[in-house]
Amino acid sequence: MSIEVRDIHKSFGAFKALDGVSLSLPKGELVALLGPSGCGKTTLLRIIAGLESADYGSIRLSGADATAKHVRERQVGFVFQHYALFRHMSVFENVAFGLRVKPRGERPSEAIIREKVMRLLDLVQLSWLADRFPSQLSGGQRQRIALARALAVEPQVLLLDEPFGALDAKVRKELRRWLRRLHDELHISSIFVTHDQEEALEVADKIVLMNKGRIEQIGGPREIYNEPATSFACSFIGNVNEFRGRIEGNYLRVGDDLLPHEPSDLDLADGQAVVAYARPHDTEIHPLSADRSGVTAKVNRILESGALARVELVANGAAREGRTDYFEVELTPAEIAELGLETGKRVRLTSRRLSVFRDKQ
Amino acid sequence: MSAVTQLNPHSGFASRFERNIATRDPRWVKFLVLGLGLTFFAVFLLLPLVAVFVEALRKGWSTYFAALVEPDAAAAIRLTLLAAAIAVPLNLVFGIAAAWAIAKFDFPGKQLLITLIDLPFSVSPVVAGLIYVLVFGAQGWFGPWLSEHDIRIIFAVPGIVLATIFVTFPFIARELIPLMQSQGRDEEEAAITLGASGWQAFWRVTLPNIKWALLYGVILCNARAMGEFGAVSVVSGHIRGETNTMPLHVEILYNEYQFAAAFAVASLLALLALVTLAIKTYIEWQAGRVSLQEQLR
Numbered sequence: 001m002s003i004e005v006r007d008i009h010k011s012f013g014a015f016k017a018l019d020g021v022s023l024s025l026p027k028g029e030l031v032a033l034l035g036p037s038g039c040g041k042t043t044l045l046r047i048i049a050g051l052e053s054a055d056y057g058s059i060r061l062s063g064a065d066a067t068a069k070h071v072r073e074r075q076v077g078f079v080f081q082h083y084a085l086f087r088h089m090s091v092f093e094n095v096a097f098g099l100r101v102k103p104r105g106e107r108p109s110e111a112i113i114r115e116k117v118m119r120l121l122d123l124v125q126l127s128w129l130a131d132r133f134p135s136q137l138s139g140g141q142r143q144r145i146a147l148a149r150a151l152a153v154e155p156q157v158l159l160l161d162e163p164f165g166a167l168d169a170k171v172r173k174e175l176r177r178w179l180r181r182l183h184d185e186l187h188i189s190s191i192f193v194t195h196d197q198e199e200a201l202e203v204a205d206k207i208v209l210m211n212k213g214r215i216e217q218i219g220g221p222r223e224i225y226n227e228p229a230t231s232f233a234c235s236f237i238g239n240v241n242e243f244r245g246r247i248e249g250n251y252l253r254v255g256d257d258l259l260p261h262e263p264s265d266l267d268l269a270d271g272q273a274v275v276a277y278a279r280p281h282d283t284e285i286h287p288l289s290a291d292r293s294g295v296t297a298k299v300n301r302i303l304e305s306g307a308l309a310r311v312e313l314v315a316n317g318a319a320r321e322g323r324t325d326y327f328e329v330e331l332t333p334a335e336i337a338e339l340g341l342e343t344g345k346r347v348r349l350t351s352r353r354l355s356v357f358r359d360k361q
Numbered sequence: 362m363s364a365v366t367q368l369n370p371h372s373g374f375a376s377r378f379e380r381n382i383a384t385r386d387p388r389w390v391k392f393l394v395l396g397l398g399l400t401f402f403a404v405f406l407l408l409p410l411v412a413v414f415v416e417a418l419r420k421g422w423s424t425y426f427a428a429l430v431e432p433d434a435a436a437a438i439r440l441t442l443l444a445a446a447i448a449v450p451l452n453l454v455f456g457i458a459a460a461w462a463i464a465k466f467d468f469p470g471k472q473l474l475i476t477l478i479d480l481p482f483s484v485s486p487v488v489a490g491l492i493y494v495l496v497f498g499a500q501g502w503f504g505p506w507l508s509e510h511d512i513r514i515i516f517a518v519p520g521i522v523l524a525t526i527f528v529t530f531p532f533i534a535r536e537l538i539p540l541m542q543s544q545g546r547d548e549e550e551a552a553i554t555l556g557a558s559g560w561q562a563f564w565r566v567t568l569p570n571i572k573w574a575l576l577y578g579v580i581l582c583n584a585r586a587m588g589e590f591g592a593v594s595v596v597s598g599h600i601r602g603e604t605n606t607m608p609l610h611v612e613i614l615y616n617e618y619q620f621a622a623a624f625a626v627a628s629l630l631a632l633l634a635l636v637t638l639a640i641k642t643y644i645e646w647q648a649g650r651v652s653l654q655e656q657l658r
Contacts (some may be wrong), residue, residue, distance in 0.1 A: 051553075072554075072557070084551040087570065101552070101558070
């Protein structure tokens with residue numbers, strides 16, 4: 001089922017949870033709603049499901065207006081962050097619930113219900129738990145049962161609210177892979193909410209990046225990571241080094257230092273306040289010599305575990321306005337040896353790829 | 362009030378504390394505290410309870426049963442059962458509706474409603490009775506209209522039922538609100554996304570989740586409905602065989618120096634209290650077992 005969200009506004013008292021969100025998702029994709037907590041992503045998901053109503057705007061499911069449709073009739077499967085399994089029912093009854101509450105005419109026979117529930121439990125690989133109660137299951141198992149329960153009514157779209165939020169790191173990783181595989185098998189349009197960028201980048205076909213009730217960028221994981229459209233997208237996704245300064249021709253003046261950058265299509269005038277971001281693997285370290293440009297910094301720590309070593313540096317004008325700026329650079333151990341890096345050594349930083357944005361502050 | 366959710370007689374915390382030498386108190390402290398508690402319990406609780414049954418049976422079993430089947434006593438028992446049989450089911454419905462509204466929905470005036478539910482607890486039962494006299498009595502607001510239409514509320518059975526309903530109103534709602542609030546509305550929302558109607562969600566999801574607390578509230582509500590004296594006394598008019606409930610009948614007999622009969626009827630009320638306690642303990646044990654199972658897993 002395709003999903004179209006048009007100009008949704010929603011406020012809770014004085015707090016604007018959603019401020020004009022529009023979005024169009026084709027059928028069959030696995031989409032991540034990504035953003036920091038409080039950005040409105042869960043509210044948007046609940047509005048699509050019909051569990052919350054928008055103050056303004058409309059929702060279209062499969063091209064038909066669903067804004068005034070009851071949750072029951074929207075054919076959405078919803079998986080709650082804390083699972084919301086029925087605590088007094090066995091796993092089997094939980095999954096069977098959606099079939100048992102169907103109107104008498106549509107209700108399948110007991111034999112068909114049994115067959116279908118067991119097939120779903122097989123799908124989530126938990127058929128051996130059919131007679132247990134939710135309180136007897138681990139978090140990961142509960143989540144999978146919640147998913148099987150949602151799938152039982154054959155929803156046209158699957159909505160998952162922070163599906164892995166309450167699980168520990170290892171189970172998370174496993175379930176992520178499993179969700180991706182499940183989606184590839186069933187091809188059901190799915191939207192999941194997450195604040196974990198790694199999760200979104202790893203699992204989703206498409207990422208909707210949100211901040212403060214607005215959409216910042218929509219795109220595939222590659223695009224979101226490599227071509228961030230806004231300064232928020234840049235700073236939220238992945239690790240970045242942040243430089244604030246003013247434009248001076250082909251340079252960025254950061255404090256007393258000059259950082260070279262290639263003029264972008266932003267058409268920035270001299271003196272324009274900007275903020276620039278560089279990924280750790282795009283940042284270069286140079287020896288401190290007078291004739292070179294680059295931002296001066298001091299090596300703070302060198303973390304040499306893994307194929308790439310991470311060098312953590314402190315900005316020179318440290319403790320600027322009471323806060324310390326740290327930089328991170330990824331190098332091979334050979335490069336570190338070549339540069340003779342050690343704790344306390346002063347160096348200059350430049351970047352191969354600098355994303356520059358107007359500074360709104 | 363939400364003892365069902367909080368009490369857990371199987372926690373084993375106390376005995377663990379006691380077995381550990383590092384946390385154990387000296388013997389004399391133990392005996393002093395225990396002795397004080399037991400003495401207090403014996404003098405103020407056990408002794409009166411025993412006295413009720415001893416006094417009731419002082420003149421033998423035949424006198425005891427005669428006092429209970431005597432027409433006025435039998436009428437009082439019937440009226441008490443009738444009042445409880447009307448008040449408890451009504452408060453069951455009101456209580457669930459109020460708790461449901463407060464726990465699952467946000468609306469203006471919610472805080473006011475919570476405060477109002479507590480009103481019968483905070484106001485003296487005598488005042489509660491007087492309110493009904495002022496509203497429905499001969500000199501009250503609706504008094505003239507009621508007497509014109511030959512409807513009797515005050516000094517009649519309807520007044521007693523009304524006063525009982527008022528006094529026992531909070532028991533079930535107070536029991537359910539904290540539990541339903543802590544359970545949230547996730548499960549109901551899940552039920553609805555799975556296609557359940559509101560009614561199905563209530564019967565299949567909400568009600569099973571609150572059944573122990575609900576039963577507990579009903580038990581307390583029933584005990585109070587049968588034992589209420591103050592409010593009922595004001596609206597009853599003390600007409601023998603007509604508007605006397607058991608507690609009122611006990612008072613009348615006592616004032617007439619029919620001690621054996623008074624204690625005989627009182628013993629029934631005491632028995633009701635004991636049965637209530639037994640059921641309450643059983644429910645707590647059941648609910649405690651359920652929550653213990655949930656904790657263990």
